Amino acid sequence: MRILIIGGSGFIGRYVSRRLVASGHTVVSTYNSRPPADDGATWPQVEITDPAALDALFALARPDVVVHLAAMADVGTAERNPERATAVNVTATEAIARLSERHSSRLLFVSTEYVFDGRNGPYTEDVAPAPTTQYGRTKFEAERAVAALVSNWSILRTSIVYGWPAPGRRNFVPMLVDRLRNGEPYHGPTNVHRSPVYVEHLVDGIERLVETESTGVHHVAGSDWVTMYDFAVAVSEGFGLDTSLVVPGTDPMDDRLGLDSQRSIVVLGLQHPGLDAGLATLRASASAE
Numbered sequence: 001m002r003i004l005i006i007g008g009s010g011f012i013g014r015y016v017s018r019r020l021v022a023s024g025h026t027v028v029s030t031y032n033s034r035p036p037a038d039d040g041a042t043w044p045q046v047e048i049t050d051p052a053a054l055d056a057l058f059a060l061a062r063p064d065v066v067v068h069l070a071a072m073a074d075v076g077t078a079e080r081n082p083e084r085a086t087a088v089n090v091t092a093t094e095a096i097a098r099l100s101e102r103h104s105s106r107l108l109f110v111s112t113e114y115v116f117d118g119r120n121g122p123y124t125e126d127v128a129p130a131p132t133t134q135y136g137r138t139k140f141e142a143e144r145a146v147a148a149l150v151s152n153w154s155i156l157r158t159s160i161v162y163g164w165p166a167p168g169r170r171n172f173v174p175m176l177v178d179r180l181r182n183g184e185p186y187h188g189p190t191n192v193h194r195s196p197v198y199v200e201h202l203v204d205g206i207e208r209l210v211e212t213e214s215t216g217v218h219h220v221a222g223s224d225w226v227t228m229y230d231f232a233v234a235v236s237e238g239f240g241l242d243t244s245l246v247v248p249g250t251d252p253m254d255d256r257l258g259l260d261s262q263r264s265i266v267v268l269g270l271q272h273p274g275l276d277a278g279l280a281t282l283r284a285s286a287s288a289e
């Protein structure tokens with residue numbers, strides 16, 4: 001298949017691009033500010049808020065499937081830059097949705113647990129979103145545009161994703177491992193809940209949604225619903241570090257986010273690994289990154 005990955009240079013996008021190339025697809029993968037990985041994809045530089053650039057991108061890629069990952073994906077950055085967050089996350093996604101329809105492409109949009117209000121997680125696919133952050137609002141607006149403007153669409157929501165990031169970038173697990181190795185304590189919030197997912201397990205779901213025609217909203221996150229304190233303890237144990245350095249704390253976010261993925265896991269025929277399996281695979285892959 002011809003696949004266009006928008007946001008291929010991001011944390012998740014690098015893994016998606018590498019996997020889809022390895023599976024034999026013809027991949028065009030975009031970057032904006034970060035130089036591309038040499039993984040066998042074609043790598044145009046694209047600014048997604050530029051409509052002419054998007055037109056040219058679709059003309060180049062002529063995609064059967066579009067995987068749209070590009071976003072202002074940091075909650076705090078979106079809160080501080082609400083207009084830019086709307087331009088990148090909503091307006092550009094509307095343009096991508098229209099182009100997907102015009103080119104008869106299937107559009108897979110990657111979204112977030114932040115579309116929910118965080119009072120009553122973990123959330124199933126049929127709970128009505130009620131975002132409380134600018135990031136969550138823009139991603140939910142983008143979801144609605146995708147569903148309204150494209151005939152063959154799918155939305156994949158996920159929770160906190162962990163894995164080895166590109167050099168110079170941060171991810172929670174490697175950051176915590178470094179911290180604990182340096183003997184520094186970590187205050188893990190006991191009042192913030194997530195369903196952490198190892199990036200390659202998420203990519204299993206993305207690949208399945210690329211290769212099948214399952215439409216609608218899907219939740220693909222890890223099988224364990226934990227507090228960030230529990231997550232940090234699991235990381236410490238999984239990497240054989242000093243768990244006494246992980247101490248209970250509280251966070252002003254005080255939320256119960258996280259996703260219940262059971263229905264989508266069955267629909268998509270996926271495995272549903274938990275934290276221990278994800279962290280073991282991550283640790284084993286450390287030398288390969």
Ligand SMILES: NC(=O)c1ccc[n+]([C@@H]2O[C@H](COP(=O)([O-])OP(=O)(O)OC[C@H]3O[C@@H](n4cnc5c(N)ncnc54)[C@H](OP(=O)(O)O)[C@@H]3O)[C@@H](O)[C@H]2O)c1
Pocket residue numbers: 006007008009010011012013030031032033034035046047048049068069070071072073074088110111112113139158159160161162
């Ligand atoms: N990571 C998570 O835990 C998580 C959880 C739930 C949902 N998600 C969703 O998953 C998707 C990918 O997240 P991620 O963690 O991989 O994010 P990321 O590392 O910040 O990557 C974002 C990607 O979007 C591109 N991009 C950003 N602004 C752009 C613009 N104006 N024009 C063109 N490209 C632009 C970036 O390009 P450059 O880097 O080259 O500038 C990069 O390829 C996002 O849609 C996010 O909402 C992520």
